[in-house]
Amino acid sequence: MECFPIINMENLNGDKRATTMEIIKDACENWGFFELVNHGISHELMDKLEKLTKQHYKRCMEQRFKDLVASGALEGVETELSDMDWESTFSVRHLPESNIYEVPDLDNEYRKTMKEFALELEKLAEQLLDLLCENLGLEKGYLKKALCGSKGPTFGTKVGNYPPCPRPELVKGLRAHTDAGGIILLFQDDTVSGLQLLKDGQWIDVPPMRHSIVINIGDQLEVITNGKYKSVMHRVLTHTEGTRMSIASFYNPGSDAVIYPAPTLLEKEEVNQSEVYPKFVFDDYMKLYAGLKFQAKEPRFEALKAVENNIKATPIATA
Ligand SMILES: O=C(O)CCC(=O)C(=O)O
Ligand SMILES: [Fe+2]
Numbered sequence: 001m002e003c004f005p006i007i008n009m010e011n012l013n014g015d016k017r018a019t020t021m022e023i024i025k026d027a028c029e030n031w032g033f034f035e036l037v038n039h040g041i042s043h044e045l046m047d048k049l050e051k052l053t054k055q056h057y058k059r060c061m062e063q064r065f066k067d068l069v070a071s072g073a074l075e076g077v078e079t080e081l082s083d084m085d086w087e088s089t090f091s092v093r094h095l096p097e098s099n100i101y102e103v104p105d106l107d108n109e110y111r112k113t114m115k116e117f118a119l120e121l122e123k124l125a126e127q128l129l130d131l132l133c134e135n136l137g138l139e140k141g142y143l144k145k146a147l148c149g150s151k152g153p154t155f156g157t158k159v160g161n162y163p164p165c166p167r168p169e170l171v172k173g174l175r176a177h178t179d180a181g182g183i184i185l186l187f188q189d190d191t192v193s194g195l196q197l198l199k200d201g202q203w204i205d206v207p208p209m210r211h212s213i214v215i216n217i218g219d220q221l222e223v224i225t226n227g228k229y230k231s232v233m234h235r236v237l238t239h240t241e242g243t244r245m246s247i248a249s250f251y252n253p254g255s256d257a258v259i260y261p262a263p264t265l266l267e268k269e270e271v272n273q274s275e276v277y278p279k280f281v282f283d284d285y286m287k288l289y290a291g292l293k294f295q296a297k298e299p300r301f302e303a304l305k306a307v308e309n310n311i312k313a314t315p316i317a318t319a
Helices: 009-013 017-030 043-070 108-136 142-146 219-224 263-269 282-292 298-306
Strands: 006-008 033-037 088-095 154-162 174-177 183-188 195-199 202-205 213-217 234-236 244-252
Touching: 006 009, 006 017, 009 017, 017 033, 017 108, 043 088, 043 108, 043 154, 043 183, 043 244, 088 108, 108 142, 108 154, 108 183, 108 213, 108 244, 142 219, 219 282, 219 298, 282 298
Parallel strands: 006 033
Antiparallel strands: 033 213, 088 154, 154 244, 174 234, 183 213, 183 244, 195 202, 195 234
């Protein structure tokens, strides 16, 4: 079997650049996922964030999870639950404006560390978008601009913990879904596994690796690339032992961004009209996604295609 794509970002600076770019391209086309090492984000910062996240979970979240979810949720259950996830989460928004000081139960050090990490991830996301532009033959800055909207992109973090589960066969940590947004950057636990992606009909583990960042493509990049890059189904399994930390950051379009396939890609590939992905306002996509997250993405694209009529989109100029 092929190996899960791992990108050593240091290789982008030397004579291995072309092969590294090729691995990224193959990952975007055929996996929807890849994992970054030597991405330039300080390991010390990652270690600190991990420590603070685990402390915060113990102090503020663990008991709440036990009271709300773990107690009784699986009592008398015999077949897999299709309407719940075995996860404990909270979310923070960074862009277009931060709400981190309104999120309760975070101490100042944790807030500061999360902000610092988010800033690094934002830069990394934009660097990756430009690498994708290069592979796609789009102008530098095109994808960033395409996600912008009038107030810039939306960037947020979902801090998650997947506690041990006594009956892993009865509930997923997170049910299978594709991500709605642009590009997703995940700092996951390096010892407790659980994340899997669907490739050619098979679930494949995303390997935990210390200090790596897992990247995946969201639905919007699939639309902008007209399906060349794939937003892929993924899920989180539960385990009987160990709590899995997962800090997932979502670099998404601004709510009023108009999303549509890049015209130069359509021309280059001579795509038939029937195969063109829809054009829509991102917020409308999110309204649809809210109720259909755990279903296939295709009906969402179809539904928006059916109503796309006269959405105005100004051409994306990057110069
Ligand atoms: O926890 C993970 O590894 C993935 C989380 C995820 O897929 C999501 O929040 O959309
Ligand atoms: Fe996801």
